[in-house]
Amino acid sequence: MIIKGKELSEHLKLHFGFDSFKGNQEAIITSVLEQKDTFVLMPTGGGKSLCYQLPSLLMDGTAVVISPLIALMKNQVDAMRSFSTEEGVAHFMNSSLTKQAIENVKSDVLSGKTKLLYVAPESLTKEENVAFFKQVKISFYAIDEAHCISEWGHDFRPEYRRIRPIITSIGQKASIIALTATATPKVQHDIQKNLGMTEACVFKSSFNRPNLYYEVRPKTDNVEKDIIKYIKSQEGKSGIIYCLSRKKVEELAEMLRVNGINALAYHAGMDSTTRSGNQDSFLLEKVEVIVATIAFGMGIDKPDVRYVIHYDIPKSLEGYYQETGRAGRDGGEGQCIAFYSNKDLQKLEKFMQGKPLAEQEIGKQLLQETAGYAESSVCRRKVLLHYFGEEYKECNCGNCDNCLNPKKQVEGKELLCTVLETIIALKEKFKTEHVIDVVMGNETSDVKSYGHDEEIETFGEGKDESERTWQNVIQQAMISGYISKDIENYGVLKVTKAGKDFLNKPKSFIVAKESEEDEEVEEVQIKGGGSCAVDPELFAILKDLRKKLSKKLELPPFVIFQDPSLEAMATTYPITIEELQNIPGVGAGKAKKFGEEFVKVIRTHVQENEIVRPEDMRVRSVANKSKLKVSIVQAIDRKVELDVLAESKGLDFSELLDEIEAIVYSGTKININYFLVQIMDDDRIDDIFSYFKDEAESDDIETAINELGSDYTEEEIRLVRIKFLSEMGN
Numbered sequence: 218m219i220i221k222g223k224e225l226s227e228h229l230k231l232h233f234g235f236d237s238f239k240g241n242q243e244a245i246i247t248s249v250l251e252q253k254d255t256f257v258l259m260p261t262g263g264g265k266s267l268c269y270q271l272p273s274l275l276m277d278g279t280a281v282v283i284s285p286l287i288a289l290m291k292n293q294v295d296a297m298r299s300f301s302t303e304e305g306v307a308h309f310m311n312s313s314l315t316k317q318a319i320e321n322v323k324s325d326v327l328s329g330k331t332k333l334l335y336v337a338p339e340s341l342t343k344e345e346n347v348a349f350f351k352q353v354k355i356s357f358y359a360i361d362e363a364h365c366i367s368e369w370g371h372d373f374r375p376e377y378r379r380i381r382p383i384i385t386s387i388g389q390k391a392s393i394i395a396l397t398a399t400a401t402p403k404v405q406h407d408i409q410k411n412l413g414m415t416e417a418c419v420f421k422s423s424f425n426r427p428n429l430y431y432e433v434r435p436k437t438d439n440v441e442k443d444i445i446k447y448i449k450s451q452e453g454k455s456g457i458i459y460c461l462s463r464k465k466v467e468e469l470a471e472m473l474r475v476n477g478i479n480a481l482a483y484h485a486g487m488d489s490t491t492r493s494g495n496q497d498s499f500l501l502e503k504v505e506v507i508v509a510t511i512a513f514g515m516g517i518d519k520p521d522v523r524y525v526i527h528y529d530i531p532k533s534l535e536g537y538y539q540e541t542g543r544a545g546r547d548g549g550e551g552q553c554i555a556f557y558s559n560k561d562l563q564k565l566e567k568f569m570q571g572k573p574l575a576e577q578e579i580g581k582q583l584l585q586e587t588a589g590y591a592e593s594s595v596c597r598r599k600v601l602l603h604y605f606g607e608e609y610k611e612c613n614c615g616n617c618d619n620c621l622n623p624k625k626q627v628e629g630k631e632l633l634c635t636v637l638e639t640i641i642a643l644k645e646k647f648k649t650e651h652v653i654d655v656v657m658g659n660e661t662s663d664v665k666s667y668g669h670d671e672e673i674e675t676f677g678e679g680k681d682e683s684e685r686t687w688q689n690v691i692q693q694a695m696i697s698g699y700i701s702k703d704i705e706n707y708g709v710l711k712v713t714k715a716g717k718d719f720l721n722k723p724k725s726f727i728v729a730k731e732s733e734e735d736e737e738v739e740e741v742q743i744k745g746g747g748s749c750a751v752d753p754e755l756f757a758i759l760k761d762l763r764k765k766l767s768k769k770l771e772l773p774p775f776v777i778f779q780d781p782s783l784e785a786m787a788t789t790y791p792i793t794i795e796e797l798q799n800i801p802g803v804g805a806g807k808a809k810k811f812g813e814e815f816v817k818v819i820r821t822h823v824q825e826n827e828i829v830r831p832e833d834m835r836v837r838s839v840a841n842k843s844k845l846k847v848s849i850v851q852a853i854d855r856k857v858e859l860d861v862l863a864e865s866k867g868l869d870f871s872e873l874l875d876e877i878e879a880i881v882y883s884g885t886k887i888n889i890n891y892f893l894v895q896i897m898d899d900d901r902i903d904d905i906f907s908y909f910k911d912e913a914e915s916d917d918i919e920t921a922i923n924e925l926g927s928d929y930t931e932e933e934i935r936l937v938r939i940k941f942l943s944e945m946g947n
């Protein structure tokens with residue numbers, strides 16, 4: 218007899234304490250109870266696990282839950298036990314258990330106490346376990362995180378491919394429920410095919426998360442500063458920052474801490490105690506921010522994460538959706554901000570070289586989808602949902618950067634016709650980039666070798682529009698169903714029936730247009746980055762002061778502070794000697810020697826103009842004196858001869874000079890006289906020294922060589938310049 222309706226709700230209340238089911242839960246549970254194969258697509262936070270937990274309690278036998286999340290199995294089992302009076306109601310079986318513990322689990326299962334058994338895929342496939350499962354009465358199999366089956370998913374696990382054959386060899390007539398929080402139509406198809414459940418009842422919830430705000434920002438050299446500024450504007454809120462590499466995770470977390478943000482790192486390379494300690498600190502809100510690789514967050518259920526930042530572009534849109542999905546689980550605010558640069562994309566593509574070709578091709582296509590999302594002017598929500606095979610009908614979602622700051626929209630009827638004609642002329646055999654090359658008349662080697670520059674009528678027809686505009690046209694056409702991408706075939710573009718109808722009878726097609734000028738403006742801003750914020754008035758005052766001081770001290774201005782240091786001062790307004798030391802190129806020595814007057818004029822300027830100092834914007838860099846530099850300074854203190862020092866460090870002499878120059882420029886005082894007097898006459902040293910002191914307008918080495926003539930070697934000039942900068946400047 219199948220439990221339904223009111224009685225099912227009573228069981229829900231009895232076992233889990235909930236008054237009612239969420240979304241599709243009831244229908245899904247009924248399907249499982251009826252022993253039908255069931256496929257569940259439900260975004261994170263929708264209540265997936267209940268869909269197998271409740272039926273397992275109501276059915277005869279033990280439900281086998283296959284999950285890749287070994288780290289979370291214990292939590293899940295504990296949670297189940299807390300709902301029950303019977304300890305043995307749930308168990309897990311994975312490589313972390315001792316032999317004895319496994320024996321205990323098996324005996325509980327065979328005694329019939331256990332309703333739910335969590336198994337890692339690699340434990341399921343072990344031969345001795347297969348023999349064991351044959352003796353168990355299995356109520357059904359639940360396959361969690363089922364997207365791991367597909368290499369098109371964001372988290373492919375080869376061992377997932379063996380699940381079906383093992384289930385078959387266990388040989389019981391039990392149904393399967395497969396669950397995933399994220400699946401494109403392609404992944405869904407892969408999962409069903411691989412598990413032999415193409416006939417399954419499919420329950421798909423909407424993947425739209427209306428409370429999430431999506432934004433993509435350009436990733437510039439100032440990305441750290443941008444992130445710090447953002448976090449400071451979100452005080453008291455919890456956030457996650459995702460980076461792709463462990464190294465970056467560590468660096469960024471450190472950088473945030475140095476800037477007064479309570480942040481910890483999390484990645485798979487840390488020892489497990491530290492890692493879970495950091496995770497707990499985040500969950501318990503001892504820290505606001507966790508900087509993590511994607512290893513963080515699977516199954517973590519913190520409801521009030523208010524922002525998710527992607528420092529690096531994710532490798533797939535699916536991963537992106539999954540990671541951003543950790544924001545705003547409680548339905549409250551959730552800001553998802555991704556920093557994107559095309560350079561990152563190229564780096565990721567490079568990493569793929571060396572992998573098998575098919576894998577590379579898949580990886581590249583997934584990356585292209587992400588790039589398409591990042592570069593798009595179309596509503597981000599629309600693009601994301603389209604990727605998951607879902608149509609988002611609203612014109613303006615009101616909660617993404619593109620909808621809030623729309624680009625200029627123009628009638629794109631003719632642009633679309635050009636694209637459709639080109640795709641057809643190319644016999645539907647080419648990818649987006651090639652189609653755009655042809656339309657824009659780019660004579661790439663591919664275009665030429667196919668003769669498309671001569672044969673295709675539309676070649677060069679679109680040269681007056683920017684590449685971005687063409688990308689928008691193609692993306693918008695895909696979303697509108699005029700073009701489809703053949704995923705099985707390396708993503709070549711095809712024209713759909715609707716597209717052919719459009720060609721016969723074109724109608725209005727609105728598209729975001731981007732002019733070349735827009736792109737240029739963006740470029741400039743990006744390059745300008747740091748100096749954009751320079752206070753021109755203060756900068757002029759500081760330059761003036763430097764000039765006066767240089768006269769008074771009879772020192773060239775560049776010895777006092779270099780231009781970039783002045784620019785930084787005119788951006789961040791340091792008003793104490795301590796703050797001044799955070800300015801690039803200003804070490805403790807320089808700050809003490811020249812700083813007093815500078816902070817004085819800055820202070821006056823700040824007061825007179827009532828400037829609110831962007832204190833929170835001041836990015837302190839992590840004290841990054843590399844080991845090498847430290848050991849060079851120590852060796853020079855011990856008066857080690859520089860040629861010997863270079864050899865012992867495995868450096869050319871000139872490389873050693875590079876290092877020493879960097880040390881001096883950062884404001885550290887060093888004394889190399891002991892070495893100079895050994896290799897040069899006093900007169901020669903004086904000549905070069907007085908050139909820098911009295912004649913030079915800059916410390917440029919080329920100019921110095923020209924001015925001093927061929928009597929002096931470059932090495933000599935550089936050595937004396939080091940002496941000069943260190944004595945006069947630091």
Ligand SMILES: [Zn+2]
Nearest residue numbers: 596614617620
């Ligand atoms: Zn939108």
